[in-house]
Amino acid sequence: MTDRCAVDLSDFFRGDIPADPELGLQELLRAILMRTQFNPGVRHAIGWRGLKQSSAGVEGWTARIRDWAGVFGLHFEGREATPGWYTGNFGLCYFPDPDEELVERCSLLAAARCQRPDYLARVRSFLLHPELMDLFGIGRLFLSVTPEQGSLCLGMESFSAQRVICSEGVRLERDGCLVEIIAPNGRDRDFPAFEVTSGFFDVLAASVTYILGQPPISFTERRFPGWEMVIGQAGESRRSAAKDIWCGHIVLGYGEGLFDALCIPCAGGEQFPTMLIHWIAPQTVPPAYAGRPWWTAHLTQHCKTLDKNALGIDDRPPLILLTGFLGSGKTSFLQHFIEYQTQRSRFVAIIQNEIGAVGLDGKLLDYTVTEIDEGCVCCSLSGSLNRAVRGMLSEFHPDAVIVETTGLANPLNLLEDMSELEDLVRFDCTLTVVDAINIEQTLSEHPLSADQIRAADVLMLNKKDLVSPARLDIVTGRIRQINPHAPLFLTVNGELNPALILDADDRPPRTALDQPLLSRHCSHLHEGLWSKSIRILLPIDRDGFLKAVVQLSPSIFRAKGILEFSDSPQPILFQYVAGRYDISVLPCSPIEDRYLTLIGKGGDLEQAVSAILSVTSPEDS
Numbered sequence: 001m002t003d004r005c006a007v008d009l010s011d012f013f014r015g016d017i018p019a020d021p022e023l024g025l026q027e028l029l030r031a032i033l034m035r036t037q038f039n040p041g042v043r044h045a046i047g048w049r050g051l052k053q054s055s056a057g058v059e060g061w062t063a064r065i066r067d068w069a070g071v072f073g074l075h076f077e078g079r080e081a082t083p084g085w086y087t088g089n090f091g092l093c094y095f096p097d098p099d100e101e102l103v104e105r106c107s108l109l110a111a112a113r114c115q116r117p118d119y120l121a122r123v124r125s126f127l128l129h130p131e132l133m134d135l136f137g138i139g140r141l142f143l144s145v146t147p148e149q150g151s152l153c154l155g156m157e158s159f160s161a162q163r164v165i166c167s168e169g170v171r172l173e174r175d176g177c178l179v180e181i182i183a184p185n186g187r188d189r190d191f192p193a194f195e196v197t198s199g200f201f202d203v204l205a206a207s208v209t210y211i212l213g214q215p216p217i218s219f220t221e222r223r224f225p226g227w228e229m230v231i232g233q234a235g236e237s238r239r240s241a242a243k244d245i246w247c248g249h250i251v252l253g254y255g256e257g258l259f260d261a262l263c264i265p266c267a268g269g270e271q272f273p274t275m276l277i278h279w280i281a282p283q284t285v286p287p288a289y290a291g292r293p294w295w296t297a298h299l300t301q302h303c304k305t306l307d308k309n310a311l312g313i314d315d316r317p318p319l320i321l322l323t324g325f326l327g328s329g330k331t332s333f334l335q336h337f338i339e340y341q342t343q344r345s346r347f348v349a350i351i352q353n354e355i356g357a358v359g360l361d362g363k364l365l366d367y368t369v370t371e372i373d374e375g376c377v378c379c380s381l382s383g384s385l386n387r388a389v390r391g392m393l394s395e396f397h398p399d400a401v402i403v404e405t406t407g408l409a410n411p412l413n414l415l416e417d418m419s420e421l422e423d424l425v426r427f428d429c430t431l432t433v434v435d436a437i438n439i440e441q442t443l444s445e446h447p448l449s450a451d452q453i454r455a456a457d458v459l460m461l462n463k464k465d466l467v468s469p470a471r472l473d474i475v476t477g478r479i480r481q482i483n484p485h486a487p488l489f490l491t492v493n494g495e496l497n498p499a500l501i502l503d504a505d506d507r508p509p510r511t512a513l514d515q516p517l518l519s520r521h522c523s524h525l526h527e528g529l530w531s532k533s534i535r536i537l538l539p540i541d542r543d544g545f546l547k548a549v550v551q552l553s554p555s556i557f558r559a560k561g562i563l564e565f566s567d568s569p570q571p572i573l574f575q576y577v578a579g580r581y582d583i584s585v586l587p588c589s590p591i592e593d594r595y596l597t598l599i600g601k602g603g604d605l606e607q608a609v610s611a612i613l614s615v616t617s618p619e620d621s
Helices: 021-037 040-046 101-105 108-114 119-124 130-136 193-212 297-302 330-342 385-395 415-419 439-445 448-454 469-482 542-550 605-616
Strands: 048-053 060-065 071-082 085-095 137-145 151-159 162-166 170-174 177-182 186-191 218-231 237-255 275-280 318-324 348-353 369-372 400-404 426-435 458-462 488-490 529-535 556-563 572-577 580-585 595-601
Touching (some): 021 040, 021 048, 021 071, 021 085, 021 193, 040 048, 040 193, 048 330, 071 119, 071 130, 071 137, 085 130, 085 193, 101 108, 101 186, 108 130, 130 137, 151 193, 162 237, 177 186, 193 237, 193 297, 330 348, 330 400, 330 426, 330 458, 348 385, 385 400, 385 415, 426 439, 426 448, 439 469, 458 469, 469 488
Parallel strands (some): 318 426, 348 369, 348 400, 426 458
Antiparallel strands (some): 085 137, 137 151, 218 237, 529 595, 556 572, 556 595, 572 580
């Protein structure tokens, strides 16, 4: 084992927990979960098999881990008062696979819910469905740090069995007869909650050990008398002592803290423990826990499991250059792409650029994003793309890299920079997203949009559902005039199977310089384009705002932002393209900024913005 030494969170965590403990503790858990995903070999060795954020007012995650067929759901429940520590409680759910044997140990209602067609879809957004958390909750985890952040604790609490007894049994009517489903005093639920909770806790604790670079120096397990729930005929419930059920509580301590204050579980109350194991380094680890991954996960970073270079395996992540004019659907594509990769336990790195003072798209994605704000990628990023990619790859180990240009960028200006990265990434393709509704107007007014199509190795004609078949034929023909060779896929809402993009066809390996280069291509600076970002300090009137949107000057062809209407407390995502707008509830409430970015060409800028200013009462950014 190891001697006591303070932990250092600064290597992976930049939050200020004393300033805002609730937010800081959630951010700390997020940093632990995400940092472990950055190295595919490490995350697989530790036991992660998939991870996705599921925000709806509080921090939440769904995860798959080794040896478990179902999906775990983790969500923030609030702070707990612990002297000398900041402590956050996180509820844990387990949603079994519909064909898993554990379904039989759930309640009848939970088992029936597992068989519904929308079950897995609801699991992915479980925070929006409190009834699922009630049915499938199995325990809690807690994360604690000292004010100076030199000590960290991770703990868990759960019952050995979640048991529900039906004193009168359960009978259902079938074909006019009552059929006994559960006999009197039979069990409606008998779920092995502690065993399942421990499975997730092992992987999370191994992640903490790996990130901190040291094993725990303190371990405590306590068990307290448990109980079962008895349901009467009228539905009333009561606790009943059960000799074979106990409530287990485990605490791992890292650093120099006094961990005893964290070793009394809520469920234990004032009872004395029936079992107590207390270990402090450098004592011998208790035999029952000697094989747990907490003790050795920090060694994972110092070893290689496979020398891929020696085997002739190209270990460079593929890089996709994603382009397309404003409002074509690039962000929607990115969201689908990331979800697809997450389900396959792959990590995607995004290097993203925004025109305007505020980067919206990076706030809508689940993964760490390097945003390069102020100016488009072909102007301000020239010569910096190399540093951005190298910097990201030096810290992370993604399975794929996407460089998303702003809608006003010309991808042909970046291809030379791409060629300088061939030692680190495998340039896969340039993917151009085209807006089926507005393509002809865009081509006539913005010559760079033709270069975006011309540069593509793969073309995605988006919003096909919003145009007629005859119109779609005309649009497709126009695209083929510009780029007759690239594969062309028709999509709705930016959804395209990533398998069609990564190594999309049998073309031979290519480099960025295979694409003809011009000395300088047209960009928005030569077209009189402008952008204006408006900070919005207070909730705004919905009807007045939408009326102003309908009356926007034709010179404004793109607008997007995060708003808050006076009749709704939830943040709203607003998107506007060439006279069409869409508003939707944005569940990612940790986004605090409220703003609107307008992008236009020509016209009277002040007059174009004045209508919006009149209903938002903003502070100009």
